[in-house]
Amino acid sequence: MSAPEPVAVVGLDCRFPGARDAGEFWQLLMEGRDGTRRVPEERWEADRYRLDGPAAPGAARPPGRSNTVRGGFIDDPDAFDPAFFGIAPREAAAMDPQQRLLLQCSWRAVEDATVAPEDLAGTDTGVFVGVMANEWAHLQLADYDRITARHGSGNGYFMGANRVSYHLDLRGPSLAVDTACSSSLVALHLAATALRAGDCDYALAGGTNLIMTPVLNIFYTQAGLSAPDGRCKPFSASADGIGRAEGVAVLVLRRLADALADRQPVYAVLRGTGVNQDGRSNGITAPNRWAQQQLIERVWRAAGVGADDIGFIEAHGTGTLLGDMMEAQALGHLTGGRSGGSVALGSVKSNFGHAEGAAGIAGVVKTVLALHHRTVPPSRFADDENPGLQLPERRLRLLRSPLRLPSGTVHAAVSSFGMGGTNAHAVLASPPRAVHRSGARVPGVFTVSARSARQLGPNLLAQADALARLPQDRLAQLCWTSNRVKSRLPHRAAVAAGDMATLVAGLREAA
Known part of the structure; x- marks a missing residue:
């Protein structure tokens, strides 16, 4: 087989x-x-559907009631x-x-x-x-x-x-x-x-x-x-x-x-x-x-x-x-x-x-x-x-x-x-070792786009918050992805940066 x-x-x-x-x-x-x-x-x-206290072992549970008010x-x-x-x-x-x-x-x-x-x-x-x-x-x-x-x-x-x-x-x-x-x-x-x-x-x-x-x-x-x-x-x-x-x-x-x-x-x-x-x-x-x-x-x-x-x-x-x-x-x-x-x-x-x-x-x-x-x-x-x-x-x-x-x-x-x-x-x-298509590219320009000017500011702030949590070595890939993968919507802003901190600051300033 x-x-x-x-x-x-x-x-x-x-x-x-x-x-x-x-x-x-x-x-x-x-x-x-x-x-x-x-x-x-x-x-x-x-609380409307909650059981009043734990049910006794083997006892009938009142219909229409739940034993918990918690979940994910x-x-x-x-x-x-x-x-x-x-x-x-x-x-x-x-x-x-x-x-x-x-x-x-x-x-x-x-x-x-x-x-x-x-x-x-x-x-x-x-x-x-x-x-x-x-x-x-x-x-x-x-x-x-x-x-x-x-x-x-x-x-x-x-x-x-x-x-x-x-x-x-x-x-x-x-x-x-x-x-x-x-x-x-x-x-x-x-x-x-x-x-x-x-x-x-x-x-x-x-x-x-x-x-x-x-x-x-x-x-x-x-x-x-x-x-x-x-x-x-x-x-x-x-x-x-x-x-x-x-x-x-x-x-x-x-x-x-x-x-x-x-x-x-x-x-x-x-x-x-x-x-x-x-x-x-x-x-x-x-x-x-x-x-x-x-x-x-x-x-x-x-x-x-x-x-x-x-x-x-x-x-x-x-x-x-x-x-x-x-x-x-x-x-x-x-x-x-x-x-x-x-x-x-x-x-x-x-x-x-x-x-x-x-x-x-x-x-x-x-x-x-x-x-x-x-x-x-x-x-x-x-x-x-x-x-x-x-x-x-x-x-x-x-x-x-x-x-x-x-x-x-x-x-x-x-x-x-x-x-x-x-x-x-x-x-x-686990994945095989391979070269990512953007791995050899140097840091450059990060682009953010939106369908309207009103939406562009929140998008810039959201990207800044997300990038601030990422390591420095992701910068080159992220710049490549923002231009080659992300949707090219009509309202755009671009920030040039050589490191992640500069990029995050630039996105917030643009917002």
Whole structure:
């Protein structure tokens, strides 16, 4: 069996609780911070649906009540500039905010791949989006007298992908995927498969989730799955259920050979992906350890790796007692015979919760950045490891501090399991050494543009704030990117600089 053609991650963008972009996301992980908070007041009146005190063990839970008022929420999910994308204000107001988030995130991810979004117009670029929540439609479509034609195009899972394809004028496959919690990792699998089949030359793979009502909070509570403090505590002795989260992320994928030939930056390489189903388990919402194990074995075999080759594992890790146990057993069957030391195990859910439709892609972004920075972030709650999981015997360990990866090629594995039984798994590898197309250029002119003079000032300040957090050695690449990749909008300002501090000061002065 030949290994699948490797696929490169050449660009990415994300927003998650406590992190406005990939840089802040990485800082959140490395510092081991908690991204959860109380339900924002503009969402719903949280105390109205709250249980009065903890439910007694085995006691019936009052219907319509949630045991938590906490979760992982992103800031300003409604912030959107419709004119930038050529969308009328009334149409934007009727759009599910998840569509807006995906559109913004996709644009930035394409630019991060050193490609001007306009240059993809008319190409066979594909869009594959994992989405599980449709709460906006439930809120907007309940009043029949208010429904307009815009509400039809503004709602529906399918529009999550189609909105991106339409506004970027992409002609490749475009589809939304709902397999519950594994949706976005399944979307990544379909995107990689389409690239290998020649259905597209670029693929955008992502996921999104917004918590707009307490419905799933109530469901998780009634099903005994919700953590009272709204936090996921994967593989911890204190694990007591799921804490919900929201977020959005998009990866730009390309066949590795094409990316290297074009000297594009490569964050990481997809060596193999796979999907299967639990079949009949102990219940339609219960995980199946054997199905997970079979899938992981198959993907590792296809990728040409064994347990000794895996440097770290980004687990599904919801923090439910049953889910953690099933996953530890499935992984331990493979890692228990390692000849080296224990393999690092973690889950991004410990930082801000379970992002449902975006959960799988959140784990992939964490893994991609870890391979890119050659460091695995620590796991929250690692000091309180659940002894019942027997992680040491299974050659698995939670990281109490960052793990520096060795030189050479490093492999990592990512799992995502959906309620209802659809499982997904991926194997990634560190990128090959290559020369970036802008790497030899000297610092020069940094350009910022906007669609109107009014928008130019805020854009200059936003760029200054972002650049102030970056190292000096990025200056040459950023100057090149601002002129060759960023959109050439009609109102522009340019600043010449020989170092980052001068550039930041010049942008603020121009603003």
